[in-house]
Amino acid sequence: xxxxxxxxxxxxxxxxxxxxxxxxxxxxxxxxxxxxxxxxxxxxxxxxxxxxxxxxxxxxxxxxxxxxxxxxxxxxxxxxxxxxxxxxxxxxxxxxxxxxxxxxxxxxxxxxxxxxxxxxxxxxxxxxxxxxxxxxxxxxxxxxxxxxxxxxxxxxxxxxxxxxxxxxxxxxxxxxxxxxxxxxxxxxxxxxxxxxxxxxxxxxxxxxxxxxxxxxxxxxxxxxxxxxxxxxxxxxxxxxxxxxxxxxxxxxxx
Ligand code: SAH
Numbered sequence: 236x237x238x239x240x241x242x243x244x245x246x247x248x249x250x251x252x253x254x255x256x257x258x259x260x261x262x263x264x265x266x267x268x269x270x271x272x273x274x275x276x277x278x279x280x281x282x283x284x285x286x287x288x289x290x291x292x293x294x295x296x297x298x299x300x301x302x303x304x305x306x307x308x309x310x311x312x313x314x315x316x317x318x319x320x321x322x323x324x325x326x327x328x329x330x331x332x333x334x335x336x337x338x339x340x341x342x343x344x345x346x347x348x349x350x351x352x353x354x355x356x357x358x359x360x361x362x363x364x365x366x367x368x369x370x371x372x373x374x375x376x377x378x379x380x381x382x383x384x385x386x387x388x389x390x391x392x393x394x395x396x397x398x399x400x401x402x403x404x405x406x407x408x409x410x411x412x413x414x415x416x417x418x419x420x421x422x423x424x425x426x427x428x429x430x431x432x433x434x435x436x437x438x439x440x441x442x443x444x445x446x447x448x449x450x451x452x453x454x455x456x457x458x459x460x461x462x463x464x465x466x467x468x469x470x471x472x473x474x475x476x477x478x479x480x481x482x483x484x485x486x487x488x489x
Contacts, residue, residue, distance in 0.1 A: 237341055240304040242324045244317040244348020245276055248434020252354070257346045264311035268300040269323075273315050291375075297326040301338055317350040321371045321399050351458040352397035355430030358440045360469070360477035362428060362460050365484055366394050372409050373400035379409065383416055390420035395466060395480050398459040402450055410450040410459075417461055421445055426462040426478050429453055442468060442476055 241260045246252025261267065262280055271287035279285055288296045297312065304310040314322035324345050331338045356363045368389050374382060389396050402410045423446035431439040431454070441452065445461065453459060465484055469477040
């Protein structure tokens with residue numbers, strides 16, 4: 236007997252960001268696995284059991300949810316934002332890839348959610364209006380020199396860069412190092428957006444220039460978007476500025 240596993244994106248904030256598809260998937264689950272604070276955003280439906288776990292437990296959480304589904308239950312596993320962006324969808328795939336043969340027969344589905352960079356972008360205009368990329372600054376799962384190499388390549392090639400996991404208590408210096416690195420490729424006036432707790436009550440979105448971008452503006456709930464040479468800021472009287480990257484780009488800059 237085998238059940239189902241659905242990997243569900245909750246979006247960046249409260250219920251308004253939960254898609255109808257994600258809501259359906261959660262209603263149909265007998266068991267819901269996830270990082271504790273994310274699970275708290277999911278109402279417990281009748282007959283449903285929630286299994287919260289710690290932040291760093293992704294591999295173990297994925298394996299536990301799969302085992303539960305293989306035993307015959309309809310199981311959901313949740314991520315904030317989109318489950319495919321630095322989150323549980325890849326952890327589930329890794330577990331299936333390296334796990335027992337019978338896990339490959341499991342009925343598994345993925346429900347997308349609004350990822351943090353899209354919510355931050357929508358809050359300030361259109362910073363991702365042209366080519367962009369996303370980089371996680373966490374060096375828990377990759378060496379820091381690789382991150383530096385990717386920052387150099389991305390900024391050098393003119394991508395707008397969304398930085399996930401910009402800082403944490405365990406990683407105080409990386410953000411400053413990353414900004415310094417990007418400053419080798421970009422003018423000091425390049426717009427940098429700090430979006431904190433987007434989609435929640437205490438949401439904050441601030442725009443600064445690259446030379447003023449400070450780790451003190453960011454925490455684990457912050458998504459940072461670093462503009463390209465083309466990214467522009469429109470000042471508006473009595474309203475917050477609009478930041479956008481035009482749809483057309485001219486030429487490769489030196
Ligand atoms: N799967 C998530 C990302 C997980 S990585 C997604 O698609 O959004 C965790 C990082 O995402 C955080 O360190 C932060 O950079 C970003 N993030 C998640 N939720 C956020 C929110 N509501 N506001 C701003 N950034 C957020």
